[in-house]
Amino acid sequence: xxxxxxxxxxxxxxxxxxxxxxxxxxxxxxxxxxxxxxxxxxxxxxxxxxxxxxxxxxxxxxxxxxxxxxxxxxxxxxxxxxxxxxxxxxxxxxxxxxxxxxxxxxxxxxxxxxxxxxxxxxxxxxxxxxxxxxxxxxxxxxxxxxxxxxxxxxxxxxxxxxxxxxxxxxxxxxxxxxxxxxxxxxxxxxxxxxxxxxxxxxxxxxxxxxxxxxxxxxxxxxxxxxxxxxxxxxxxxxxxxxxxxxxxxxxxxxxxxxxxxxxxxxxxxxxxxxxxxxxxxxxxxxxxxxxxxxxxxxxxxxxxx
Ligand code: PSU
Ligand code: MN
Numbered sequence: 001x002x003x004x005x006x007x008x009x010x011x012x013x014x015x016x017x018x019x020x021x022x023x024x025x026x027x028x029x030x031x032x033x034x035x036x037x038x039x040x041x042x043x044x045x046x047x048x049x050x051x052x053x054x055x056x057x058x059x060x061x062x063x064x065x066x067x068x069x070x071x072x073x074x075x076x077x078x079x080x081x082x083x084x085x086x087x088x089x090x091x092x093x094x095x096x097x098x099x100x101x102x103x104x105x106x107x108x109x110x111x112x113x114x115x116x117x118x119x120x121x122x123x124x125x126x127x128x129x130x131x132x133x134x135x136x137x138x139x140x141x142x143x144x145x146x147x148x149x150x151x152x153x154x155x156x157x158x159x160x161x162x163x164x165x166x167x168x169x170x171x172x173x174x175x176x177x178x179x180x181x182x183x184x185x186x187x188x189x190x191x192x193x194x195x196x197x198x199x200x201x202x203x204x205x206x207x208x209x210x211x212x213x214x215x216x217x218x219x220x221x222x223x224x225x226x227x228x229x230x231x232x233x234x235x236x237x238x239x240x241x242x243x244x245x246x247x248x249x250x251x252x253x254x255x256x257x258x259x260x261x262x263x264x265x266x267x268x269x270x271x272x273x274x275x276x277x278x279x280x281x282x283x284x285x286x287x288x289x290x291x292x293x294x295x296x297x298x299x300x301x302x303x304x305x
Contacts, residue, residue, distance in 0.1 A: 002117070002118075003067065003117045005065070005066060005067050005098050006066075006067045006069065006114070006117050006118060007066050007067065007068050007069070008058075008069045008070060008118050009058065009068070009069065009070025009071070009072070011056060011070065012056055012058045012069055012070035012118070012120075015055075015056040016118065016119050016120070019303055020055075020056065020303065021054060021055035021056070021122070021296065021299035021300040021302065021303050022055055022056045022057075022058050022120045022121075022122075022299060023050045023055045023056070023057055023058065023120070023122050023123065023124055023292065023295045023296050023299050024058050024059075024060055024069070024111055024112075024114075024115035024118075024120045024122065024123035024124070024153070025043070025046055025047070025050070025057055025058065025059040025060065025111070025123070025124060025125070025292070026059075026060060026105075026106050026107065026108060026111040026123070026125050027059060027060060027061035027071075027079050027086075027105045027106050027111070028088055028089075028105040028106060028107045028108075029043075029125060029126055029288070030042075030043045030059075030076065030079045030080050030105065031079050031080070031082065031083050031084065031086040031088075031105035032083070032084060032086075032088055032105055032266050032269075033126065033269065033284070034281065034284065034285070035083075035281075036080050036081055036083055037080065038281065038285070039080040039083070040076055040077050040079075040080035040081070042285050042288065043059060043076045043079075043080065044073060044076060045289065046124070046288055046289060046292045047059065047076075049289055049292040049293055049296070050124070050292050050295070050296045051296075052296075053292070053293050053296030053297050053300070054296055054297065054299075054300040055122075055295075055296035055299045055300055057070075057292075058070040058115070058118070058120055059071040059075075059076060060106050060110075060111045060114045060115060061075070061079060061103070061104065061105060061106055062089055062094070062097050062098070062102070062103055062104035062105075062106065062110075063075060063103055064101050064102070064103065065097060065098045065099070065100060065101035065102060066098075067094075067098070067114045067117065068114075069114055069115065069117070069118035069120065079103075079105065082103070084266075086103050086104065086105045087102065087103065087104050087105065088104070088105055088107060088262055088266065089104025089105060089106050089107065089110050090107050090109050090110060090143045090262065091109050091110060091113065091143050091146075091147065092143075093110075094110060094113070107129065107143070107144065108123075108125055108128050108129060108142075108144040108147065108155060108157075109129075109142075109143045109144050109146075109147040111123055111125070112147045112148070112151045112153040112155065112225060113147065113151060115153050116151050116152065116153050120153065121152070121153060121154060121214070121218075121299065121302055122153070122154045122156065122295050122298055122299040122302060123153050123154065123155050123156065123295065124156045124157075124288070124291040124292045124294070124295035124296075125155065125156070125157050125288070125291065126157065126158060126191070126284060126287060126288045126291070127157055127158055127159065127160050127161050127191045128142070128144045128145075128148075128155060128157050128160055128227070129142025129143070129144040129145070129160075129164075129265055130142050130144065130145060130160045130164040130165070130166070130168075130169030130172070131145070131164060131165050131168035131169045131171075131172050132163070132164055132165065132264060133163070133164065133165045133251055134165075134255075135165060135168060138260065140260070140261075140264060141172065142265070145169070145172050145173060145176065145178075146176070147225070148173065148176070148178045148224055148225045148226075148227060149173075149176035149177065149178055149223075149224045149225075150223055150224055151223075151224065151225055152217070152218055152222075152223060152224060152225055153225045154210075154214050154225060154226045154227075154228060154295075154298070155225055155226070155227050155228065156228045156230055156291045156294050156295040156298065157227065157228070157229060157230070157291060158189055158191045158229065158230055158231065158232050158287040158288075158290070158291060159188050159189035159190050159191050159196065159229040159231070160188075160190065160191060161190065161191040161192070161247065161268075161269075161272070162190050162191075162196065162243075162244060162247050163247050163250065163251060163265070163268040163269070163272065166188060166190065166196050166197075166198050167197075167198055170188065170198055170200075173227065174201075176224065177222070177224060178224050178225060178226065178227055179201055179202065179213070179217070179226050179227070180200045180201045180202075180227045180229065181200060181201065181202050181203075181204050181210060181213070181226060181227065181228045181229065182199075182200035182202070182203045182204070182229050182231075183204060183205075183210070183228060183229065183230040183231070183294060184203070184204075184205050184231070185200070185203060185229075185231055186199055186200060186203045187199060187200070187231075188200050188229055189229050189230070189231040189232065190240075191232070191287065192232065192237065192238040192243045192280060192283055192284075192287075193232070193237055193238060193240045193243065194231035194232060194234065194237050195231070200229055204228075206301075207294065207297035207298040207300070207301045208301045208304075208305070210226075210228055210298050210301070211298050211299075211301035211302040211304075211305045212301075212305050213226070214226050214298075214302065215302060215305040228294070228298070230287075230290060230291050230294050232283060232286065232287040232290065233286060233287070233290055236282065236283045236286040236287065237283070238276070238279065238280065238283055242276065243272075243276060243280070246271075246272050246275035246276045246280075247268075247272055249271070249275055250267075250268045250271035250272050250275065251268065253271060254267055254268055254271075
C-alpha cells in the first residue's frame with residue numbers, strides 16, 4: 001500500500017506502473033542551493049535533460065504537508081521564489097511538516113525517502129552532505145550518509161564539496177556498507193573539481209554497468225543505496241586553488257560565528273558562492289545537468305537490466 005501522505009504526479013505514476021525509467025530530483029538545491037531565478041531555470045532545464053535522455057523527471061518536495069513525487073512547473077516556480085523561507089527538510093522534520101501541513105525543501109535524505117516510497121530507484125543531484133571537518137568534536141555528520149546506508153536509491157552526484165572532510169566521509173560510507181562508484185574515474189570527484197586526494201571503491205564506465213551492479217544489490221536484498229560520483233565536465237571544472245581558498249575561508253568564518261546544526265551546510269555553500277562569484281554558480285548548474293544525463297541513462301538501463 002502506498003503511503004497515505006504521498007502524492008505521485010500522474011505522469012510519474014504512469015511511467016512507474018509501465019516499468020519506464022524515472023529520475024528523482026531534490027528541492028533543497030532549488031530553495032537553498034541557488035538564487036532566484038537561476039534556481040527555477042535550472043530545475044526546469046534539469047527536468048528537460050532527464051526527458052531528452054529517456055526518463056521521466058520527478059522533482060521531490062513537501063507541499064502543504066503532502067509528500068510530492070513529481071512537481072508541476074508552477075510548483076517549481078513557487079519553491080524557487082520562496083527560497084530560503086522554505087524549511088530545509090531532513091529525516092527528522094518529515095513527520096512534523098506533514099502533521100502541520102507545511103512546506104519543506106527535501107535534502108538528499110528526504111528525497112531518497114520519498115523516492116523510495118514512490119518506487120523510484122535513481123536520483124540525480126549536485127553534491128551530497130557528509131562528515132564535516134572537525135566532526136571528531138562537533139559530531140556533525142549529514143543524515144544523507146545514514147540514508148544511503150538504509151534506503152535503496154542510487155544517488156548520482158558530482159562527489160562532495162571539500163567543505164566536508166572527504167576522507168572521513170568515505171570511511172563512514174565504508175562502515176555502513178555503501179558502495180561508492182566513480183563514473184569513468186577511480187578518483188573521488190570534489191564537486192567543483194574532477195579529482196580529490198581520495199579514491200572511490202569502483203570505477204565503472206557505462207550506465208549499463210552501474211545499473212547492473214545496483215540491480216544485483218537490490219536482488220541480494222541489501223538494504224542501502226549506492227553513491228555514483230560523476231566528475232564535473234572538464235570545461236566547467238574550477239581551479240582547485242581558488243575554490244579551496246574560498247572553502248577554507250568559509251569554514252573559518254563558520255567556526256568564528258559558531259554556526260552549527262542544520263545551518264552549517266547552507267552557510268558554507270552560500271559563502272563559497274559569494275567568495276567565488278558567479279563562476280561557481282555556472283559550474284554548479286553544469287554539473288547538475290551532467291548528473292541528470294547520467295542518471296537518466298542509468299535509470300533507463302536499470303529498467304532493461
Ligand atoms: N552539498 C552541496 N549542495 C547542496 C547540499 C549539500 O554541495 O545543495 C544540500 C543537499 O540538499 C544535501 C544537504 O542533502 O545540503 C545536506 O545538508 P546537511 O549537511 O545539513 O545534512
Ligand atoms: Mn549537519
